[in-house]
Amino acid sequence: xxxxxxxxxxxxxxxxxxxxxxxxxxxxxxxxxxxxxxxxxxxxxxxxxxxxxxxxxxxxxxxxxxxxxxxxxxxxxxxxxxxxxxxxxxxxxxxxxxxxxxxxxxxxxxxxxxxxxxxxxxxxxxxxxxxxxxxxxxxxxxxxxxxxxxxxxxxxxxxxxxxxxxxxxxxxxxxxxxxxxxxxxxxxxxxxxxxxxxxxxxxxxxxxxxxxxxxxxxxxxxxxxxxxxxxxxxxxxxxxxxxxxxxxxxxxxxxxxxxxxxxxxxxxxxxxxxxxxxxxxxxxxxxxxxxxxxxxxxxxxxxxxxxxxxxxxxxxxxxxxxxxxxxxxxxxxxxxxxxxxxxxxxxxxxxxxxxxxxxxxxxxxxxxxxxxxxxxxxxxxxxxxxxxxxxxxxxxxxxxxxxxxxxxxxxxxxxxxxxxxxxxxxxxxxxxxxxxxxxxxxxxxxxxxxxxxxxxxxxxxxxxxxxxxxxxxxxxxxxxxxxxxxxxxxxxxxxxxxxxxxxxxxxxxxxxxxxxxxxxxxxxxxxxxxxxxxxxxxxxxxxxxxxxxxxxxxxxxxxxxxxxxxxxxxxxxxxxxxxxxxxxxxxxxxxxxxxxxxxx
Amino acid sequence: xxxxxxxxxxxxxxxxxxxxxxxxxxxxxxxxxxxxxxxxxxxxxxxxxxxxxxxxxxxxxxxxxxxxxxxxxxxxxxxxxxxxxxxxxxxxxxxxxxxxxxxxxxxxxxxxxxxxxxxxxxxxxxxxxxxxxxxxxxxxxxxxxxxxxxxxxxxxxxxxxxxxxxxxxxxxxxxxxxxxxxxxxxxxxxxxxx
Numbered sequence: 069x070x071x072x073x074x075x076x077x078x079x080x081x082x083x084x085x086x087x088x089x090x091x092x093x094x095x096x097x098x099x100x101x102x103x104x105x106x107x108x109x110x111x112x113x114x115x116x117x118x119x120x121x122x123x124x125x126x127x128x129x130x131x132x133x134x135x136x137x138x139x140x141x142x143x144x145x146x147x148x149x150x151x152x153x154x155x156x157x158x159x160x161x162x163x164x165x166x167x168x169x170x171x172x173x174x175x176x177x178x179x180x181x182x183x184x185x186x187x188x189x190x191x192x193x194x195x196x197x198x199x200x201x202x203x204x205x206x207x208x209x210x211x212x213x214x215x216x217x218x219x220x221x222x223x224x225x226x227x228x229x230x231x232x233x234x235x236x237x238x239x240x241x242x243x244x245x246x247x248x249x250x251x252x253x254x255x256x257x258x259x260x261x262x263x264x265x266x267x268x269x270x271x272x273x274x275x276x277x278x279x280x281x282x283x284x285x286x287x288x289x290x291x292x293x294x295x296x297x298x299x300x301x302x303x304x305x306x307x308x309x310x311x312x313x314x315x316x317x318x319x320x321x322x323x324x325x326x327x328x329x330x331x332x333x334x335x336x337x338x339x340x341x342x343x344x345x346x347x348x349x350x351x352x353x354x355x356x357x358x359x360x361x362x363x364x365x366x367x368x369x370x371x372x373x374x375x376x377x378x379x380x381x382x383x384x385x386x387x388x389x390x391x392x393x394x395x396x397x398x399x400x401x402x403x404x405x406x407x408x409x410x411x412x413x414x415x416x417x418x419x420x421x422x423x424x425x426x427x428x429x430x431x432x433x434x435x436x437x438x439x440x441x442x443x444x445x446x447x448x449x450x451x452x453x454x455x456x457x458x459x460x461x462x463x464x465x466x467x468x469x470x471x472x473x474x475x476x477x478x479x480x481x482x483x484x485x486x487x488x489x490x491x492x493x494x495x496x497x498x499x500x501x502x503x504x505x506x507x508x509x510x511x512x513x514x515x516x517x518x519x520x521x522x523x524x525x526x527x528x529x530x531x532x533x534x535x536x537x538x539x540x541x542x543x544x545x546x547x548x549x550x551x552x553x554x555x556x557x558x559x560x561x562x563x564x565x566x567x568x569x570x571x572x573x574x575x576x577x578x579x580x581x582x583x584x585x586x587x588x589x590x591x592x593x594x595x596x597x598x599x600x601x602x603x604x605x606x607x608x609x610x611x612x613x614x615x616x617x618x619x620x621x622x623x624x625x626x627x628x629x630x631x632x633x634x635x636x637x638x639x640x641x642x643x644x645x646x647x648x649x650x651x652x653x654x655x656x657x658x659x660x661x662x663x664x665x666x667x668x
Numbered sequence: 669x670x671x672x673x674x675x676x677x678x679x680x681x682x683x684x685x686x687x688x689x690x691x692x693x694x695x696x697x698x699x700x701x702x703x704x705x706x707x708x709x710x711x712x713x714x715x716x717x718x719x720x721x722x723x724x725x726x727x728x729x730x731x732x733x734x735x736x737x738x739x740x741x742x743x744x745x746x747x748x749x750x751x752x753x754x755x756x757x758x759x760x761x762x763x764x765x766x767x768x769x770x771x772x773x774x775x776x777x778x779x780x781x782x783x784x785x786x787x788x789x790x791x792x793x794x795x796x797x798x799x800x801x802x803x804x805x806x807x808x809x810x811x812x813x814x815x816x817x818x819x820x821x822x823x824x825x826x827x828x829x830x831x832x833x834x835x836x837x838x839x840x841x842x843x844x845x846x847x848x849x850x851x852x853x854x855x856x857x858x859x860x861x862x
Contacts, residue, residue: 074838075839076839079839079840089765110690117679117682120678120682121675121678121682122671122674122675122678122681123679125676133672136669136672137676140672140673140676140679141679143679144673144676144677145680147678148684162792164763169752182766185792191750191751191752193750193751194749194750194836202688202689202692203684203689203744205687206687206688206691206692207680207684207687207688209684210683210687211680211683211687237714239679240689241677242679243679246683246687249688249775251691252684254691254695255691255695258699259695259698259699259702259703262695262699262702262703262706262707263702263703263706264706265710265722265723266702266706266708267706267707267708267709268692268695268696268699268707269696269699269700269707269708269709270696271708273748273749274709274711274718275712276719276720276721277717277718277719277752278717278720278726279719279720279726279728279733279848279851279852280726280730282727282744282746283746284743284744285742286744308744310744311690313720313724313726313746313747313748314747314748315709315711315720315721315748316748316749317708317723319696320693321694321695321707322692322695322696322841323692326687333743337751338751338752339751339752339795339796341795342751342753342794342795343751343795344723344724344725344797344798345709345723345724348710348723349836349838350835350836350841350842351836351840351841351842355837355840371816406787407758409758409759409763409764410767410787410790410791411762413767413768413770413771414785415767415771415784415785415786415790416784416785416786416787416804417787420804421843422729422786422802422803422804422807422843423786423788423802423803423804423842423852424788424802424842425786426787427787427791428787428791429754429756429758429763429791429792430753430754430755430791430792430793430794431793431794432792432793432794432795432798432800432807433737433788433793433800433801433802433842434797434798434800434841434842434844434845436841436842439840439841439842440794444706455794456794457794458753458754458794459762460753460755460756460757461753461754461756461757461758462683462758463754463758464758464759474725479821492677503746522681531836541850547844549781550709552750554755555756555757555760556760557759557761559757559759561757579755580734580753580755581755581756581757587810592752617743640825649682662757662758662759664847665759666758666759
């Protein structure tokens with residue numbers, strides 16, 4: 069690692085920590101229904117929204133009603149998004165005249181965006197009309213993120229309330245999240261991004277004349293557009309010249325802002341934030357990767373504020389940072405070392421003042437190594453899944469850390485809301501394990517942790533684990549699954565493992581060489597995403613309901629304090645042990661085997 | 669239950685109107701007003717005609733031009749309509765083969781240049797549309813470009829220096845040279861010289 073690598077990491081994490089607290093406290097005030105300054109403008113909008121929808125924001129829900137609202141609202145979103153894609157051919161705002169999306173791909177994409185995963189089996193600029201992108205995908209970017217935050221807030225209320233039957237109103241939490249948090253941040257962010265060169269326009273793609281025509285080998289076509297065969301049956305090839313270049317446009321900035329802020333990650337263009345129109349400069353890159361962790365980090369402060377003890381939030385944030393900073397550094401180190409096979413060819417991979425060096429396959433020159441690896445770690449730690457470099461071309465160890473961050477369960481920051489509710493389950497498990505050690509009833513934030521909570525927390529871990537492993541097992545043992553692999557050897561296994569890890573944990577990033585746009589992967593990954601989201605939300609809300617009913621117990625001499633460095637270390641230990649026990653064997657078959665094959 | 673379904677449908681509709689139409693329209697309006705150049709693709713105009721986008725790379729393999737990053741887009745390199753990386757794994761023999769081909773092409777275009785080739789000049793970019801190369805990759809090509817054009821190496825070298833964009837505020841990102849811009853500048857210099 070170079071001094072510059074370390075320097076850029078310090079700037080990034082420094083800026084994140086600086087912004088987390090004020091934003092987090094602002095969010096806590098919103099969810100507690102306080103008057104915030106933007107309410108002067110947005111307040112009337114909020115009230116009008118409630119009136120139109122017939123929502124009574126003060127009507128409290130028990131956990132079953134809350135869960136039903138989350139699921140029915142998501143189901144409605146899925147149906148609408150599916151239909152929008154299928155019918156886009158006949159709908160307006162489609163200047164490229166894209167036809168309707170095929171059923172399996174439309175199913176996959178609908179589940180993907182509603183579950184806040186944003187796994188993409190399609191290329192944006194070749195598949196989706198502007199209407200689908202804006203009115204379908206971007207809308208889910210907002211509401212799926214806000215729904216995740218709502219579930220978290222409900223869980224926090226469970227800890228906070230004393231002998232209560234209810235955990236808040238989903239519709240009010242959802243609306244406030246969109247209106248007061250996501251929209252204002254997105255507007256500011258969109259404009260920052262446009263200033264850097266991210267496109268924002270409704271006109272169709274432009275064409276420009278190339279300075280130097282491109283000559284390439286293409287399959288020769290007959291008058292009807294079919295391939296011409298040579299006498300031996302193989303398709304005939306001919307030199308073809310291209311004189312023009314397509315410049316893709318679209319309302320990209322508005323969508324990129326929310327896909328970064330809402331830990332969605334679904335790109336406007338195929339290569340996501342590696343595309344120069346999606347992420348044109350080092351400054352746009354800084355803003356975008358800051359947005360990945362901004363709300364998840366701030367929510368730790370929201371949590372602390374809402375439970376009335378900022379130290380509790382700080383402890384969770386410290387645990388997250390400890391894991392993330394370590395893995396970012398290791399990933400950077402591995403990528404900066406470069407690819408020994410290219411070194412053998414005499415390629416210069418040494419970092420210096422004139423080049424970033426390292427493993428540059430699949431990376432952009434303006435980002436070099438460290439801005440690519442910070443992104444890779446942040447986007448897999450948070451369940452964002454956007455990329456600014458191609459993870460499939462990472463060195464074996466460089467690719468292992470993003471994969472491991474996903475497999476830890478998307479709790480190191482994690483998705484907006486979903487990350488912290490996952491982390492809180494781990495905190496619960498940690499106090500339980502500690503309780504077992506000393507033979508006392510475990511408690512967290514004054515609530516006794518009993519059989520029911522432990523069952524639900526274990527269920528969450530087991531369900532996601534099973535989805536990843538059963539999915540991967542089916543993938544590698546069926547012809548349809550193996551057909552998607554694009555790289556030979558252990559790397560091909562890693563591609564499938566990464567896909568199911570990403571889908572079940574609702575991350576959405578990919579080893580993109582895997583051809584996922586097949587009936588098998590569209591269906592299998594769609595199912596993994598669905599259960600990975602809702603079979604976690606239901607147990608989490610069940611815990612929230614059960615905790616809310618319990619009495620607050622004042623801390624006694626035997627209570628394990630949950631804000632100390634000791635607890636942070638214990639929590640990280642539990643996370644790493646659960647993660648390592650679950651996934652070490654599969655990692656050994658993939659990236660670790662591959663690393664051993666590189667011979668150093 | 670019925671009530672929840674009704675609220676879900678209406679809420680979705682209103683959210684769609686607000687976040688799907690009003691929000692992007694608002695952003696587009698402001699963007700087109702304040703940043704029209706950026707919002708419409710940062711188009712470079714040369715002699716009154718659009719010569720490309722400052723942000724989207726073009727394929728150059730003529731020895732008189734600076735070459736950019738190898739591009740993995742299909743069916744031809746730098747296809748602006750379909751961005752893509754190679755997604756080749758580090759141990760994939762296809763990767764080694766492709767890199768060797770690129771090394772051979774660079775060596776053939778500039779026999780006698782024995783300095784090691786900078787990595788970004790022989791590895792495919794993530795987007796396939798990377799508009800930049802590292803200053804090292806530009807300097808590697810100075811000798812060839814100057815030779816083919818009959819210009820002085822010092823002249824081309826100083827052009828590279830003047831076209832190098834440093835880190836943002838000296839802090840963020842990596843220093844780069846925009847390939848399309850430097851090639852347009854080269855053509856202009858050559859025309860002046862003759």
